[in-house]
Amino acid sequence: MWHWIALLPTSAPDTAADLPALLQQLGWWSLQFTPRVALLEDAVVLEVAASERLFGGADALRGRISQGAAQHLAERGLVGLRWAHAPTALAALALARQHPNPNVHPRDSSDSPAVSGLAVFGPDAAGACRLAGLPLSTLSAVARHAPTLARLGCQTLADVRALPRAGLSRRFGADVLQALDQAWGQRAEAFAWLQLPPTFDACTELPARTETTAGLGAAFEQLLQALCAWLSGHQAGTQEIELRWCHEWARRGEARWQTWPMRLASPVQDVRRLVSLLKEHLQRITLASPVTDIGLRVSTIAPMSGDSADLFASGPSSALAAADGLITPAAWRDQHDALLRLIERLEIRLGPERVQQAECCADHRLLQAQRWRPAVQSLVATRGQPGGRVPAPGMPPLATPDRANHDAPQPCWLLTEPLPLAMDTRSAPREQPLYQGPLQLLAGPHRVEAGWWDDREAAPAEARDHYLASSPKAGLLWVYRTRHVPADGRSPWFLQGFFA
Amino acid sequence: MMLYIHTVFEMTSPLVPPPRSASTGAAAAVCAGLPAHLAQAVWSGHGGRSDGGLVLSSGHAALDAELPGGGWPGQALTEVLQAQVGMAEWRLLMPALRALVQRGGHVLLIGAPLRPQASALWREGLPPERLVYVEARTPTERLWATEQALKAGCLSAVLVWLPNVRPEALRRLQACATHHAGPVFVFRPVQAALEPSPAPLRLHLGLGPCPHPMQVRVLKRRGPAHAQAVVLPHWPAGLGALLPSPSLPLAPEVDRHVALDRPAAHIGA
Numbered sequence: 001m002w003h004w005i006a007l008l009p010t011s012a013p014d015t016a017a018d019l020p021a022l023l024q025q026l027g028w029w030s031l032q033f034t035p036r037v038a039l040l041e042d043a044v045v046l047e048v049a050a051s052e053r054l055f056g057g058a059d060a061l062r063g064r065i066s067q068g069a070a071q072h073l074a075e076r077g078l079v080g081l082r083w084a085h086a087p088t089a090l091a092a093l094a095l096a097r098q099h100p101n102p103n104v105h106p107r108d109s110s111d112s113p114a115v116s117g118l119a120v121f122g123p124d125a126a127g128a129c130r131l132a133g134l135p136l137s138t139l140s141a142v143a144r145h146a147p148t149l150a151r152l153g154c155q156t157l158a159d160v161r162a163l164p165r166a167g168l169s170r171r172f173g174a175d176v177l178q179a180l181d182q183a184w185g186q187r188a189e190a191f192a193w194l195q196l197p198p199t200f201d202a203c204t205e206l207p208a209r210t211e212t213t214a215g216l217g218a219a220f221e222q223l224l225q226a227l228c229a230w231l232s233g234h235q236a237g238t239q240e241i242e243l244r245w246c247h248e249w250a251r252r253g254e255a256r257w258q259t260w261p262m263r264l265a266s267p268v269q270d271v272r273r274l275v276s277l278l279k280e281h282l283q284r285i286t287l288a289s290p291v292t293d294i295g296l297r298v299s300t301i302a303p304m305s306g307d308s309a310d311l312f313a314s315g316p317s318s319a320l321a322a323a324d325g326l327i328t329p330a331a332w333r334d335q336h337d338a339l340l341r342l343i344e345r346l347e348i349r350l351g352p353e354r355v356q357q358a359e360c361c362a363d364h365r366l367l368q369a370q371r372w373r374p375a376v377q378s379l380v381a382t383r384g385q386p387g388g389r390v391p392a393p394g395m396p397p398l399a400t401p402d403r404a405n406h407d408a409p410q411p412c413w414l415l416t417e418p419l420p421l422a423m424d425t426r427s428a429p430r431e432q433p434l435y436q437g438p439l440q441l442l443a444g445p446h447r448v449e450a451g452w453w454d455d456r457e458a459a460p461a462e463a464r465d466h467y468l469a470s471s472p473k474a475g476l477l478w479v480y481r482t483r484h485v486p487a488d489g490r491s492p493w494f495l496q497g498f499f500a
Numbered sequence: 501m502m503l504y505i506h507t508v509f510e511m512t513s514p515l516v517p518p519p520r521s522a523s524t525g526a527a528a529a530v531c532a533g534l535p536a537h538l539a540q541a542v543w544s545g546h547g548g549r550s551d552g553g554l555v556l557s558s559g560h561a562a563l564d565a566e567l568p569g570g571g572w573p574g575q576a577l578t579e580v581l582q583a584q585v586g587m588a589e590w591r592l593l594m595p596a597l598r599a600l601v602q603r604g605g606h607v608l609l610i611g612a613p614l615r616p617q618a619s620a621l622w623r624e625g626l627p628p629e630r631l632v633y634v635e636a637r638t639p640t641e642r643l644w645a646t647e648q649a650l651k652a653g654c655l656s657a658v659l660v661w662l663p664n665v666r667p668e669a670l671r672r673l674q675a676c677a678t679h680h681a682g683p684v685f686v687f688r689p690v691q692a693a694l695e696p697s698p699a700p701l702r703l704h705l706g707l708g709p710c711p712h713p714m715q716v717r718v719l720k721r722r723g724p725a726h727a728q729a730v731v732l733p734h735w736p737a738g739l740g741a742l743l744p745s746p747s748l749p750l751a752p753e754v755d756r757h758v759a760l761d762r763p764a765a766h767i768g769a
Contacts, residue, residue: 331604332604335604335605335606335654335655336654338652338653338654339606339632339652339654339656341652342648342649342652342654343632345648346634346645346648346649349641349644349645350634350635350636350641350645354634354635354636355632355633355634355635356632356633356634356635357628357629357631357632357633358616358618358628358631358633359618359628360618360619360622360628366617369617369618369619370617370618370619370628372633375632375633378629379629408738409736409738409739409742410617410619410620410623410738411617411620412590412616412617412620412621412624412736413586413590413614413615413616413617414614414615414616414617415614415615416615440710442710442711442742442743442744443742468739468742470710470711470712472709472710473583473584474584474586474587475586475587475588475707475712476711476712476735476739476743497614497617498586498587498614499735499736499739500586500587500588500589500590500591
């Protein structure tokens with residue numbers, strides 16, 4: 001027993017929707033339910049017999065497909081969807097066509113997509129009666145000869161089927177009989193199954209030359225919708241999208257096609273998130289000349305992580321109110337994903353080098369004891385770790401390299417350029433460094449002599465005596481005196497950081 | 501504030517004369533004489549936040565006693581005014597940040613004037629993977645980044661440095677902060693104490709004489725004015741043994757920037 005679902009999109013009469021492209025996108029989208037999807041005339045037909053059990057039964061699958069498809073079409077500006085579930089593809093299509101058009105005002109479509117559909121009809125007598133009673137216009141092979149057949153006295157498909165087969169074939173051609181037999185399931189149907197292209201590469205010509213990136217946004221949005229349909233067919237997300245646009249003219253030696261990479265922190269399939277990120281990217285693009293065409297290319301996909309949902313709804317507020325260590329993995333993941341989206345937004349506007357996270361390194365020199373790198377990289381790496389894995393206060397785990405250095409205090413704020421401190425000349429020959437008043441040395445010296453092996457330009461060797469100092473106005477400071485006093489009379493004292 | 505207390509008194513019990521200076525004792529006495537459902541409706545000026553907002557304990561008992569609700573407020577701005585940067589910010593906030601990190605939160609630094617030392621903060625209980633440093637240079641960038649952080653819907657403590665900010669920009673941040681679960685700390689110079697601010701909690705953070713304990717003065721809060729400084733003798737780990745013993749009792753330093761002869765609520769409101 002085979003099961004076919006036909007999805008018949010309805011466009012509003014006054015909108016000029018590109019129906020073939022929409023049908024293809026609907027077909028791509030449908031591929032997430034079954035690999036057997038075909039485009040049949042102005043509809044998409046799906047063979048779902050093998051998927052019913054996976055999706056929890058025929059009813060559940062039918063509801064999911066019809067609701068999802070209506071949502072999918074509403075996002076693309078279509079008003080309604082007619083669908084039917086039948087043993088053969090042509091029968092499903094005929095039943096969907098026979099169903100009255102959902103009579104919905106186009107403006108309402110975005111909120112509540114209009115779905116109208118028929119329940120399954122089986123191979124029993126009642127189902128056959130239903131098919132038999134359909135008008136001639138529902139099967140396109142029959143509809144072509146509808147005036148002639150009507151003059152013969154045929155009103156329904158059953159009337160046509162009751163005509164002598166040999167005469168029908170001679171008079172109207174073999175395709176009428178073939179369509180009727182296929183609809184009744186007496187002859188096999190053959191389809192060219194819809195194949196997903198392995199890479200997504202779409203171009204579109206703009207209706208008018210555009211000089212501002214804001215004008216490109218709407219056009220790119222349509223391509224992103226097609227991309228998301230393609231991605232949902234793959235059941236995957238993408239992390240790298242290439243935006244392309246073609247200038248009307250370019251200077252000598254410059255290509256007319258320009259590209260802009262759009263990198264994402266985690267695999268994305270959601271069109272809304274892509275559109276919001278696209279807007280950030282477009283703000284950074286400057287166009288040298290008017291643009292005539294745009295394109296979008298994706299060559300790599302990444303699997304979406306199938307995360308299980310949390311049993312109890314949890315948000316940031318409940319996480320804050322929760323007791324220590326009682327955060328569930330799903331809540332932790334939600335937090336992490338929200339943070340990742342935030343970092344992504346900040347990074348696009350400010351640049352990856354300005355949204356950073358630190359990494360601790362094994363070095364006694366304070367400046368070299370940490371390395372800053374783009375936050376997205378390290379955050380992606382820690383996804384999925386539950387929040388409980390936080391080291392106890394004051395006990396850094398093995399990942400902190402400064403266990404040997406543990407006895408030395410470390411300032412919380414660091415000056416990347418140590419500040420030379422003036423000395424009070426009145427107290428000579430005793431050295432009295434000044435920083436907003438005379439410094440009082442509380443502890444030290446703590447000698448650091450390291451880095452002589454390091455030949456990097458940015459990490460010079462250090463030979464310093466560190467002191468904990470107290471400034472009357474600035475509080476507790478970490479200062480040092482270089483062991484080799486400069487010969488030109490400059491002060492050997494420097495301010496390194498603040499114990500804030 | 502006073503007007504509200506008066507109104508409540510008049511509404512609930514006309515027999516009790518409205519006191520000129522509403523004290524907690526009087527409020528408690530009024531509530532004791534009321535039926536339970538009315539007593540619940542009386543908002544006591546000195547007590548916790550009756551709006552049921554999120555509160556994160558500051559970890560300093562002396563400070564918690566002065567903060568409305570007993571801790572840093574979530575879903576609202578907290579202004580910290582300082583004479584100069586690099587003075588005791590981490591010491592003041594670290595216990596609360598540590599608790600937040602243990603609940604799965606992150607700490608965002610936006611427009612920090614100095615680089616934090618990640619290993620020192622890790623020692624204090626803030627691991628480097630929970631700290632995000634956002635280098636926002638212009639005031640517009642700082643405000644934009646803060647607004648994004650507040651709208652993101654993730655549990656985080658936002659620490660933002662806004663040396664020059666217009667009151668309407670702060671109002672906008674305060675409106676965004678109502679959707680943000682964690683605390684938001686805005687660091688501003690002490691001169692800002694003279695300007696009005698929409699933040700429901702404003703503090704002045706200063707340092708005492710060596711060994712420099714923190715001195716926190718509440719400039720504005722939901723509740724009665726509080727002009728006396730709270731002294732918090734708390735230092736980073738590993739520093740305690742190196743410091744000279746403080747000469748107790750520590751006299752709170754009189755700050756010249758803010759006039760103390762006025763109630764703090766008038767300055768901050």
